[in-house]
Amino acid sequence: METHSQVRARAFVKVWTAFVLLAIYLPIICGALAGLSKGRYFGFPIRSFSTEWWDRTLASLEIQSLVQNSLLIAFIVTLISVVFAFFGALAFARYDWRGRKLFQKAILLPVFFPQPVLGLALLLWFNALGINPSWQTAVVAHLVWIVPVVTLVIAIQVYSFDPTLEEAARDLGASRWFILREVTLPILWPGIWSGALFAFLLSWGNFPLSLYTAGVDSTIPKWLYSKMVAGYSPMVPALGTMSTLSAIVVLLAGGLVITLVRRRRADA
Amino acid sequence: MSLAMSSPTPPDDTRKTDDAVLPVTAPVLQLVGVRKIFGDLAAVDGINVDIKEGEFVTIVGPSGSGKTTLLRMLAGMESPSEGYITLRGELINDMPADKRPTCLVFQSLALFPHKTVGENIEFPLKVRKMPAAERKARALELMRLVRLPEHYYSKNVMRCSGGEKQRVALARAFAYDPDVLFFDEPLSALDYKLKKALEKELKDLHRESGKTFVYITHSLEEAMVMSDRVGVMSRGRLVQIGTPEEIYTKPATRFVAEFFGELNSFDVRRDSQGGWILDDGRPIVVAPTGEAIGDTVTVIVRPEIMRFVTGPSTADNLITGKIYNEYSLGSRMQYQVHAGDKVYLVEAARAAAPGLSSGDNVTIGWDARDAIVVGG
Numbered sequence: 163m164e165t166h167s168q169v170r171a172r173a174f175v176k177v178w179t180a181f182v183l184l185a186i187y188l189p190i191i192c193g194a195l196a197g198l199s200k201g202r203y204f205g206f207p208i209r210s211f212s213t214e215w216w217d218r219t220l221a222s223l224e225i226q227s228l229v230q231n232s233l234l235i236a237f238i239v240t241l242i243s244v245v246f247a248f249f250g251a252l253a254f255a256r257y258d259w260r261g262r263k264l265f266q267k268a269i270l271l272p273v274f275f276p277q278p279v280l281g282l283a284l285l286l287w288f289n290a291l292g293i294n295p296s297w298q299t300a301v302v303a304h305l306v307w308i309v310p311v312v313t314l315v316i317a318i319q320v321y322s323f324d325p326t327l328e329e330a331a332r333d334l335g336a337s338r339w340f341i342l343r344e345v346t347l348p349i350l351w352p353g354i355w356s357g358a359l360f361a362f363l364l365s366w367g368n369f370p371l372s373l374y375t376a377g378v379d380s381t382i383p384k385w386l387y388s389k390m391v392a393g394y395s396p397m398v399p400a401l402g403t404m405s406t407l408s409a410i411v412v413l414l415a416g417g418l419v420i421t422l423v424r425r426r427r428a429d430a
Numbered sequence: 431m432s433l434a435m436s437s438p439t440p441p442d443d444t445r446k447t448d449d450a451v452l453p454v455t456a457p458v459l460q461l462v463g464v465r466k467i468f469g470d471l472a473a474v475d476g477i478n479v480d481i482k483e484g485e486f487v488t489i490v491g492p493s494g495s496g497k498t499t500l501l502r503m504l505a506g507m508e509s510p511s512e513g514y515i516t517l518r519g520e521l522i523n524d525m526p527a528d529k530r531p532t533c534l535v536f537q538s539l540a541l542f543p544h545k546t547v548g549e550n551i552e553f554p555l556k557v558r559k560m561p562a563a564e565r566k567a568r569a570l571e572l573m574r575l576v577r578l579p580e581h582y583y584s585k586n587v588m589r590c591s592g593g594e595k596q597r598v599a600l601a602r603a604f605a606y607d608p609d610v611l612f613f614d615e616p617l618s619a620l621d622y623k624l625k626k627a628l629e630k631e632l633k634d635l636h637r638e639s640g641k642t643f644v645y646i647t648h649s650l651e652e653a654m655v656m657s658d659r660v661g662v663m664s665r666g667r668l669v670q671i672g673t674p675e676e677i678y679t680k681p682a683t684r685f686v687a688e689f690f691g692e693l694n695s696f697d698v699r700r701d702s703q704g705g706w707i708l709d710d711g712r713p714i715v716v717a718p719t720g721e722a723i724g725d726t727v728t729v730i731v732r733p734e735i736m737r738f739v740t741g742p743s744t745a746d747n748l749i750t751g752k753i754y755n756e757y758s759l760g761s762r763m764q765y766q767v768h769a770g771d772k773v774y775l776v777e778a779a780r781a782a783a784p785g786l787s788s789g790d791n792v793t794i795g796w797d798a799r800d801a802i803v804v805g806g
Binding site: 324333337344348427428 | 505506507528534536540
């Protein structure tokens with residue numbers, strides 16, 4: 163038997179949940195709809211729908227090069243940041259060493275630094291060193307911000323790792339390399355995989371760092387911004403929607419891999 | 431002819447002859463003055479012990495006594511700060527764990543959670559690059575040895591029960607084929623009944639394999655069941671080492687005696703006439719010892735030695751008091767007897783229980799030769 167107050171509480175939870183979901187997703191849905199509008203200019207309600215702007219976006223050579231740039235940067239950032247962050251996470255959470263406390267704090271700093279300021283500071287440095295900003299410098303800038311985040315993501319997994327497993331493996335005659343391959347990496351891989359997904363998505367969607375440090379090379383977020391400032395067309399929301407959808411696909415595929423591997427192991 | 435003459439005797443043969451001269455009872459492990467210092471704390475403070483081939487030695491001690499540190503030095507996970515550890519005569523102080531022909535079964539067992547039972551057991555064989563088919567055959571053989579059913583081979587190790595995990599850990603250690611196996615109280619997390627069963631199985635396994643076992647635990651009961659020799663550790667030192675029988679009947683110190691659980695103890699002093707007196711001045715009969723006048727010793731009377739003195743029987747030492755409480759210990763009964771402000775424990779087999787209950791006035795006592803006398 164439910165009491166009246168329980169019924170009321172349950173109703174309230176439902177209404178509240180619906181409100182939060184609406185607040186989060188309604189603007190995104192409106193943005194997505196704007197890309198399907200037939201008209202040239204942004205306005206609600208949308209009078210007639212068409213896939214014209216999606217088609218034009220998909221056909222645009224300029225946008226193809228944006229996607230290539232964004233993908234290239236995100237891939238390289240993912241690869242490098244996972245390697246750095248894996249060893250960083252071991253230093254963060256696994257080994258006790260002098261200066262570990264300082265390292266744990268220092269690695270967090272870039273995360274709390276406002277990204278536009280970080281981007282500007284990096285740009286000044288690149289200038290001072292005589293480096294021309296391009297997509298390569300954007301990779302460096304992304305790494306400064308993303309490596310700490312990925313380090314934290316992997317460190318969470320490392321905290322739950324039992325170091326005696328490595329000791330036991332050593333005791334059974336295994337070399338460091340064999341232990342890394344057979345014990346440490348297979349146990350930590352869900353954290354590493356999550357870290358990689360984070361790295362990819364954070365780089366893919368990053369605007370402030372790319373704005374300052376990519377130079378003449380443009381990325382999807384940079385292009386979206388510049389077109390909103392000047393030269394709007396429904397290609398902006400169309401590309402925005404595509405970018406979001408591809409991020410969702412990456413995320414779902416990543417989650418699926420984890421679930422499948424976990425299930426296969428649990429079934430044995 | 432000349433060819434045969436010129437070929438020298440292979441040096442290997444000579445060495446073999448030398449080996450054969452060695453007595454079979456030579457210690458497999460020898461510790462000389464082993465110390466381990468962390469900061470200004472000596473976790474292990476001067477251990478000397480010889481462990482013979484095929485022996486089952488258990489080191490018992492409370493937490494913080496240094497027994498785990500000692501074991502980690504033997505297994506190669508720590509190096510001693512001072513002293514020598516030799517394995518079959520070879521100094522192994524700084525030989526890393528992966529190079530030692532020894533294997534440790536961890537308290538947490540340290541099974542690889544992402545591997546199956548078979549993969550766990552095969553781990554040391556994979557390290558040695560043994561072909562997969564051979565590995566599997568060996569793993570199945572070891573699973574039979576530790577009484578694991580064959581179909582567990584491809585089972586996820588985390589789905590095994592506590593007892594099964596113990597067997598996997600054991601099989602994995604055996605797969606390494608070590609000269610000496612170390613155990614860091616692997617049975618401590620199990621329930622009583624399973625623990626008892628596994629203790630006996632471990633002892634059987636020890637006999638069947640003929641390997642040297644060094645086991646550490648905080649439970650003397652566990653040590654007694656399994657071991658050929660028991661060493662008792664306290665504050666980094668080995669207080670006593672001997673057969674379970676010696677440890678029980680001739681504890682070197684009060685600390686060792688107390689390890690077996692509850693006991694009655696009396697601090698006594700030798701008076702000027704050469705007799706023994708308690709702190710309150712009452713005389714007490716103590717079996718002859720070599721102590722001088724003025725020396726103090728502790729007389730230990732185990733609860734099963736303390737008995738009710740009734741009717742015509744008598745004892746060297748008598749105490750009168752009142753039964754305060756009685757406890758059933760299964761096959762035995764324990765009585766708590768209050769006499770003045772002191773409490774004494776008396777244990778009797780249930781079959782021979784005197785039919786006493788709380789509130790009864792009783793006389794309890796013991797004979798001097800049954801008590802244990804240890805230094806102050």
